Amino acid sequence: MADKASVDVALTHLSTADANFEASLNRLLAWEGVSGAEVQRRVDDIINAVRTRGDEALIETTNRFDRLAVTHMGELTLSKERLRQAFDGLPQEQRDALAHAAERIRTYHEYQKPQSWHYTESDGTVLGQQIIPLDRAGIYVPGGKAAYPSSVLMNAIPAQVAGVREIVMVVPTPDGMLNELVLAAAHLAGVDQVFTVGGAQAVAALAYGTQTVPRVDKIVGPGNIYVATAKRAVFGQVGIDMIAGPSEILVITDGGTEPDWLAMDLFSQAEHDEDAQAILVGWEQAHIDAVEEAINRLLPGMEREAIIRQSLASRGALILCQDRAEAVELINRIAPEHLELSVAEPERWLVDIRHAGAIFLGRHTAEALGDYCAGPNHVLPTSGTARFSSPLGVYDFQKRSSIIQxxxxxxxxxxxxxxxxxxxxxxxxxxxxxxxxxxx
Known part of the structure; x- marks a missing residue:
């Protein structure tokens, strides 16, 4: 058996009492969401090729990056009937789970729908605002390390609720592998067209249109560094939701939650990829130590152990603060994508929290529930952008016109x-x- 020290995660330990705490925290949080000059150059080349040569360049780049050998766009196009077949072909348990999640997501987003309004002044002048859905939205769905049917639901359902006339989805299929759950989710979410393309070439096709892929008004959905860079490059030609960085979770503990639960909550984000960030903050040193023990004990049994280990070692942390007030300061300083308040009376914290993408209240509210089926959107601002950004929602697929008469x-x-x-x-x-x- 390996020595215990050789299998423990090399977690960063910080304390707000340390003289260099602020500098250490800044280093921990540092993240550049879009890559440097070389990636930008490659992305620009791809965008220019698709913009000028349309389908031909789209097929060429898709064959190269996804290791395919297609000759025409028909091979990269899926019909609505194909999406229905995918749903009908799923095991009953998966159909029920997808349908339940879709129903909850749709119900939540129905509450977000804004209404047009106007008022009349005493002299008869009418002023107001008209809410108008976008004509066409583009949904990017990742298809690399993992498939994300939940991402389809979270991106497409708000567009459908908003009244978008046409929803176009792109999803890469490396080596030609189609994920039936993803296609089934597209069926449930009301997607109108699906093209099995990804990367910067898919973003370019959505932004500028090709002979086959229609030009959209807005592109939403997460992707790798090439997708993020391409979204930034085409912004202005089309709208985008955000430049998304790696997934993040900040867990606040008052010492009363089962350590094994908190360890798994941290794992739930760390397993996304090696750059994901999982941070625990508390003011009970013994409880923080217990969570660390649970991390080291439970990690060897995780299917994605290597990814979790790298994520926790490079960007994870256990932070000791003095009290609740310092924890609140850290929340607003970090502005996390996901915030778990694993504390007694968590609702009392809300008045003090200004910056967080999604807030999970109480010991029983695991962040993972929000990823799939709680109802609120899981497309959230990352890398501190919750200071000025909001979760994806119905409002992202609508625009407003001022009315003056x-x-x-x-x-x-x-x-x-x-x-x-x-x-x-x-x-x-x-x-x-x-x-x-x-x-x-």
Whole structure:
């Protein structure tokens, strides 16, 4: 048997009492979501090729990167009937689980739907806002290390609820491997077209359109570094949801939760990939030690042990703070994608939490439930961007138009104000346009 020290995870231990804590925390959290010049150059080449040569370049790059030998886009296109067949062919247990998750996600997002509104002023002027769904949305679904039917549901259902006219999905199929769960999820989520392409080439096809792939208005969904870089490159031509970094979890413990539960909660994010980040914060040293013991005891039994071990060693941490107030400061400093408040009376914390993508309240609310079927969206801001970003939702698939209708009296009143301001900016035509409506 190997020596115990040789199998323990090399976890980072930090304490807010340390003189260099802030610098250590900054190093731990540092992450550049989009790669450097070489990746950017490759992505630019791919985007330019697809933009100029359309289907031909899309087929060429897909064959190269996914190790395929297709000759026409028909081989990379799936019909709605094929999606239905995938759903019908699943074992009953999987069909039921997908349907249950889809129902809960749809119900939650129905509550998000904003309404158009207007009001009428005393002189008859009407002002308001009209909510309009996007015409076409593009959904990127990863297909590399793992398949994510949950990602299909989380990206496509809000678009469907928002009223998007057409939902186009792209998903890579390395070596031609189709995942039936992913296709079945697309059926349940109301996806209209599916193309089995991925990477920067798929993003380019959605952004600019090809002879076969329609141009979309917005691209959403996670992907690897090439996908993230491509999304950044095409932003402005189309909308994007966000530049997503590796998955993150911050667990706050008051010492009352079973250590084995917390260890597995940390594993649940660390197993995504080697760059994922799992951090535990607490003010009871003995409890933190117990969680670390559980980590080392449970890790050898995990299917993705090597990935979890690397993730915890490179970006994970156990942080000792002084009290609840310091824990709150750390939450808002880190602005985590996923925040687990594994504490007594977690709802009392909410008033103090300003920055977090999704907040899981109480000892029984595992983050993994949110990944699949709780209802709220699992597409969340990462790398501290929860300071200014929100979870994906219905509002991401809609836009707003301002409504202005002036009565004659309203135009006269506003015209006087506009005239003064326009002449102050030396915009004479603006002023005279407004003045034409003034009632003498």
């Amino acid at each position: 002036c009565s004659a009296q309203g135009a006269s009143t506003l015209g006087r104000t506009a005239s003064v301001l326009a002449r102050g900016e030396s915009l004479t035509a603006h002023a005279r346009s407004a003045e034409n409506r003034i009632i003498s």
